[in-house]
Amino acid sequence: MFFWNCWLRNRYRLVAYLAAACGLVLLGTLPVTLKSVHGHQVYWHPRTVGDAIGAWDLGVNRTLVVLVLVMLFFAADLGSRGLGESAARKECDFLLTRPRTRRNFVWSAWLAALTQLCVLELAPITIAIVTLFAQTSGIYSGHLWPLSLEIFVVSVLVFSGAYALTLATGSSQSGFELAFSLLIIYTLGLALFPPYFTFYDLEWVLRESSYLDVVPWHLGNQPVHYGVLLMMAAATAALTFLAQFGFEKKDL
């Protein structure tokens, strides 16, 4: 029941983020087959597989840029909701009188947010695939799926961090502020101290969110580091258990 409560509470927020993400993905994928002819932009249909793969690579890169921005922002925002919003609204006293364990509330809110993150990840990807298929008459997704998985794992990590911080501070504003600050500091760190962050190829995605297509995209040639993904999944679990432990011990 609390799971649906959390879902319904954030439904308009999810719709707003979906509209933004799908709109940006359309903006990014529609012009991949645009060509300048005599000063006019015209659509052309790729005649060879190489041309089609080139168009797909362009579209996939732009989709990933949009996904990084929207997913990370939504994750930080969502992490400060759920139980954090219940604490902010002073609803916890009523909530905790229900015949459920505190652990149940923590994990229900976490699962509700996880399903919303899934929706936000899959809907723009579907739109990107449909748009690119319509333009090229083929599917050459390339590194779309592995990198989408990376973005999803990082988003869940950011969400869990914001969730734990919100429960620790007891304020959704403080939780979002801290999570947003950490994201900015991380991005700034990428720009200022690149040698310390080159262990992970997602750095290119984050860089691309600043420079878009200005810098060359090397993601296609880089392997996905599944070990790093596992470490991030472990950190996500640790943060959520920390949130659970903190909520169970909190004097409410």
Added chain:
Amino acid sequence: MYLWKAWQDSRTRVVVYILAALCVGGLSGLQVVSYANYHLQQMATPPRWLARLSWNFYMLITFEALGAWVIPYAKVAALLAGLSLGASGVGGEYGAGTMPFVLTRPAPRRNLLFTDWAIGLTAIVIVVGSLAFCVFPFLCYARAQGPGNVLIALPGLWVWAAAIYGLASFTTLVAGSASKGLVLSAAVVLTYGFLPDALHSWWHVEALLKARDWTLQIFNGGWDVFFNGASVQFHWGAIAFWLAVAAGFLGASVAWIQYREL
């Protein structure tokens, strides 16, 4: 009286931001010194490109400090302080459920906003300033050429932070919640940075990018001045633009709070 209450409500946040700014400013200063030491060693056996150019090495240190370290950090400090303090002013009243009480007091409603703005802007000036002033001792130690080039960036950063403060304050007032106002204003800031780049890169639309770059020239760091050897200049137009944006948000907030229902 409300001035004292508003200060009591926001002092922890302000002190945390000032301490963070002092720490980051100190770290930037250390970077300046290590950079200077590195290049002093290079000067012993100057590479060809450095020997060929006749610029002043100490100018290099000053502009490096300004462009590479102080401005990116101060930009983030201004952004975070503006968002956080802007949302927590009236947002604190909403969160505590005291907004109806505050609005029914026998004082003009606009006083509430003016007081919040006075405290918020003072805090922003101190936070951003403490980050920049922290670098001065290190610049003197590295024998950089005067602190004027760092100082010249400060007004731009202050008015930019004031505009973000105004945005966060206005969105909080309209949304009726600090967290919603914070998220909305952060989304606006991200869109302002991202969308012109995206439209330029994807659809070759240049007008938005040019307009945005003109407004953000306050963060240029004087690189053009440095490489062209021209005198350091103030970006009056951009500073006036951000000042007008801040004043616009203040006016909109006053209009909103004057005519809103309880």
